[in-house]
Each structure stands twice: as C-alpha cells, then as structure tokens.
Amino acid sequence: MSCLALSLQPSDGSDILLQTREWFPPARALIALSYFRQTRLAFAASKHQQQKQNQSTSASSSATDSDDVTAAEFVGDDPLAAASGQVIVGVESKYRVVYRLVNSIYVLGVTVADHDNSINVFECIHIVNQAVSVIVTACRGVDVTREKLARKYAEVYMALDIVLRGVSNIRLAAMLGSMHGDGIAKMVHSALDTENKIRGAEHWTSVEHHSAEHQSAIDAFSNVRFELPPETIAAGDELAASLAPVVQELEQQKEEAEPENKDPFAASEAINKEEELVGGFKKTKDPSSSDLTLALAGIEVTTLPPAEATQSTTISVEGFEGQYGGIEFSNEQATLEETFETLNDAWGGGLDPSEFMGPKKIPKKEGLGGLELLHTSDPKVAEAKDGSVAGNIENLVKRPEMKGPEMHISEEIRAEFRESMLARVGLMGVVYLRTMPPKTSGDDKEAEFSFRVEGTAAVKRFVMQNSRVSSLGDGLFHVRTAPSEEPIPVLKYSLLPRLTPLPLRVRMVKRHSGTLLSMMIQYVSNPELLEPLKDVTFILKLPVDPTLLKVSPKAILNRTDKELKWQIPEIPLKGTPGRLRARMPIDSENGEEEPEIICYVKFFAQGSTSLSGVSLRPATEGKTDFYEVDHRYETGIYMCN
Known part of the structure; x- marks a missing residue:
C-alpha cells in the first residue's frame, strides 16, 4: 500500500x-x-x-x-x-x-x-x-x-x-458534505448508498424483489428431488406387507445355498424339488393327510375347468412356433409353485404356504397386536428364551453405538439409452452428516469439525447448506450444527455428463414381423466397479396386455400395469453380456405405427467408496473428527427405449 x-x-x-x-x-x-x-x-x-x-x-x-x-x-x-x-x-x-x-x-x-x-x-x-x-x-x-x-x-x-x-472522490464529497451536518455516523455509513446515487444505480428497495426471486431459485435448487416412479412406491408397500415371511424364507435359502459357483442367469432348480419346497412343506398324494389341505381349510376353492380347457395351446405363427399353455392340472408331477405361478401380482399374489405354516410353529403370545413378530428377520429374536415383548421391541429399535459424528455419501445415477447409444446421463450426490443423538438433559454440545472433499475433478457444481457449513477454500469445509436425530444433508453436488461413470450399460432391440413382436435386452456391467451389482431389476413396459407370452429366463408378469419384470441376483464385472428375451403376438390395427417399448433398470449398491470417486477425509492427517461409514448409490430414472 x-x-x-x-x-x-x-x-x-x-x-x-x-x-x-x-x-x-x-x-x-x-x-x-x-x-x-x-x-x-x-x-x-x-x-x-x-x-x-x-x-x-x-x-x-x-x-x-x-x-x-x-x-x-x-x-x-x-x-x-x-x-x-x-x-x-x-x-x-x-x-x-x-x-x-x-x-x-x-x-x-x-x-x-x-x-x-x-x-x-x-x-x-x-x-x-x-x-x-x-x-x-x-x-x-x-x-x-x-x-x-x-x-x-x-x-x-x-x-x-x-x-x-x-476512498473514492464520490464518497469523499459525501463525507465533506456531512462533516458539519449529519456527523460521524453519516460519514462512516454512507459508502454504498452514495456510490449508487451518484452513478444512478437503483436503490435497494427497488431491487429487493429481484433478490427475493434469486433466493427462491437458490432454495429450489437446494431442495430439488427426483420423483420416484409409482411402481417403486407400490413395490415398497408390497415388500413391507410381506416382510416377515419373505425375510425368513430368504434366510433359509441362504443357509441351503451351495458354495459352488453357478451361472447367475440360469433358472433356479428349487422349483423341481418335490420335498421341502418351502421350509418343510412336503407334497403328498394323499389328500386326507396333505399339509396343503390343512393349510387351505376354510378357503373356498373354485371348480377346476374341464380337461380339454387345460391342455397346452399349440400355436403356429411364423417365427413363434411351439406350445404355450399355462396350468396343466392333469399333470400329477407338477409342483406347488408351478401350479400357482400364473396367480401373480395382477391377482393380488399367489398362495404362499409359508403364510399358513412353517418349519416351526410360533406360539402366540399376548402382546401389542403381534408387534413382537415384526423383527422375525433376526432368528435370535424369534427364538428368545424369555419371549418378552419388551425385549423384541428393544432389538427392533436398537442401533449400533455411535463413537462420534458419522458422514456418508448418497448418490443417484440417471441415464437414458436409445437402443445402444447413451442419450443422456446425470449424477447427483448428497453428503449426509449424522450427529450424536441429542440428550434429554438439555446440555447438548454442538458438532463442530472440519473435513476435506477429494476426488472432485469431475464435479460440475457444489451447493452447501450455509447455516451449518462454511467453505474454507481448497476443498476444506467446516461444520457446526446442533445434534439431530435424522441425517443432515450438508453438501450437494452434480457431475459433468462426460465424466459421469456408468455402472451398467443397457441395449434393447425389438423386431416386429407380422403379428409377432420379439424383444431382447442386453446388459453388461462396468468392469471398473469395485464390487459387482446385486439384486438388479429390469422392468419392461409392454405395449398391450399379452395373451400369449414366451420369456427367457423366467420373469414376473403384471397384467394390471402391463409390465414384465426380471430380477437378476448378481451381474459379474468381467463376463459375457446378459440377455433377456420376450416374444408375444400383437394386433397390427395401428398400421405402420411401431409400438413404444421402454425398459427401466433399478439397482442399489453400498460400499466403502462412492460411484463418482468423491471421498471424505479429515482436515488434519491422523485426527479423527468424524467416522466415515459405507457410501451408497442407487438408480433414479435409468431407462432404455
């Protein structure tokens, strides 16, 4: 100076x-x-x-x-x-x-x-x-x-x-003019208003509404959320309704799973087993001593159709020859699952014998309307010695003890493929902070620490919650917030489209020949992922309600929503592309208009690293201000048309 x-x-x-x-x-x-x-x-x-x-x-x-x-x-x-x-x-x-x-x-x-x-x-x-x-x-x-x-x-x-x-000449003139009039206060605080008046700029009161619009735009961007499809919400409700029996069945399947590696796309062999089909539910030919008869006691059973109506339908269409015919009641070797496989979600779900009886009968205890059975996914809880309702409720709400503040990253990946070409892609991530739970005594201590964000080369924009987080520059942030029961979003970011990683690449091909519509979905995993994708769901939106349908591998048909759903247990990182195929005859009343077909993909993954590569580190090496828990990412609108 x-x-x-x-x-x-x-x-x-x-x-x-x-x-x-x-x-x-x-x-x-x-x-x-x-x-x-x-x-x-x-x-x-x-x-x-x-x-x-x-x-x-x-x-x-x-x-x-x-x-x-x-x-x-x-x-x-x-x-x-x-x-x-x-x-x-x-x-x-x-x-x-x-x-x-x-x-x-x-x-x-x-x-x-x-x-x-x-x-x-x-x-x-x-x-x-x-x-x-x-x-x-x-x-x-x-x-x-x-x-x-x-x-x-x-x-x-x-x-x-x-x-x-x-000081500028404009403000100096204002200071000299107020020296014998308004005094020191006017002299010191006349900087901005004086500059604006002399230069002819608008006063704050005239531009206040523009600032309000700007602030509302910032709030809208901070609170943006991606809308969940209705089918996702419906699937969640159905899963919650059938949580107890399904979780128990999955635990038994995991115990009985063979250790050898199998093709993840092969059909399950469980439907061909005649004994212990679902946890000890054994099939017998004697109707008087059948467990199925006891299970279906009191349920009205409709009369079966005649034998001629239940025979397999033989169709002869060019490129679609074969036998298609659902239930064959005359086949005595048909298992229970094959018998009821057409009673899918469109009819409110098929008959699951585990709803009526299981390997062990759970004694009914007096409690809060069956609340003690909500946590049956834990076998230790189901077989508690005392069987008290209070013990089950404690295990239901018990969380692992926190050593300090925890932070994790939750990301949402969206993509749209047109046949095999990537049309658009986007990724939005949120950094969540979970503080120590607030105390009832009233002497809550604020969580205050600094952290570093690394791996931000592909980040397009950062948005932080100013009331709790302040930027120190060079990737450093400082957090100061009161304790909260729920996770607090402190940072949000989005990636550049050209640098956004794709965990799964999808391609869809359709062929319309005459009245026969053939569809094939190919998918392959990104070999650079650290862990393979598990429990991937493919949902194919059909143009019409199919009368005859042939799929490979087996899938679930929802006639109400005209959806065909495949659930893939695991997709290997370095393997051959998987294929999902479906064929159905459709009427060609619309002339040359091609039917619109869309495939949605849903998956969820959790691990020690984020999908985008963004990571959280302490501000000082060797100092643990917070604990980094598993990061997660899931799909938003991930589709192929």
Missing part, C-alpha cells in the same frame, strides 16, 4: 494527529515525523545562516545542522520552500514524506523510500490532497489553525482514518 500514515504537524509545537495502518507501527511513524521536523528546522536555520552570511561566527552550529541535514535527501528543486513537496528522511530506515502546508499546519503522508518504483508516489500524493480537503472543510476555509481543528477533532480523526484506507 502506498501511504502508511497520515499526520498533522504545526510549524511550531507538537504534532496534532497521527493515523497509521494496522501493520505499520506508530513508533516508526513518529521517527519519520521527528526526522521531518529536524530536517525542516535545519533547512530553515541553514537558509537563515546564508542570509546573514556569517559562516565564521556560527561554525559549530552549522556543523551540527549539517549533520541533521545529511539525514535527509531532498526531492525537487527547492524542498520545504513551497507549499508542497517531498523529502526522504532517516539514516538506517528511510521514509518518504509527502507534505503540504496549509496556513501553519503541515499535512504529512509517510511511505517507504524506494528506488525501484515499487511504490506509487502519486497515490500517496492523492491521499495527502484528500486529507487537505478534509481539514479545509473542517475549518471552513484555508485559515487552518490548531484551535479550529480541536473543535472538529472527532470528525477529522474519522475522516482521515477513512481516507488513509482509500
């Missing part, structure tokens, strides 16, 4: 005022002012001695004065003779003093003495000229005296403090 200090020094007497910058010590400014005073007096004494021309009688005094004068370097032709000028003073630490004489008061500006043009001397001169305007205005004229400055000392002090830090 060019000017380091401003001072008012009378021609006779002590200094009136000194203003310095924060980093410039006042002691050094006083040294420069003292040198300037000595230089000024020595120069005046030397001129007086030259006028008398009596060098012999004042040799000792001239020697002393010459020593003081040698501590100064004159700048200009006739320093200190005119009303303004510059002088470089000092012996070891040299300072440049820019001065102006107003009546009997010197206005001094102190800066460092440089010889390499690193200091803008003209800016320092400009600041001294502004200080002259301040004292002239305070004294109401050029008759500047110590007494007049004392009356307006506070206004002069604040005005010179503002001038020293830099």
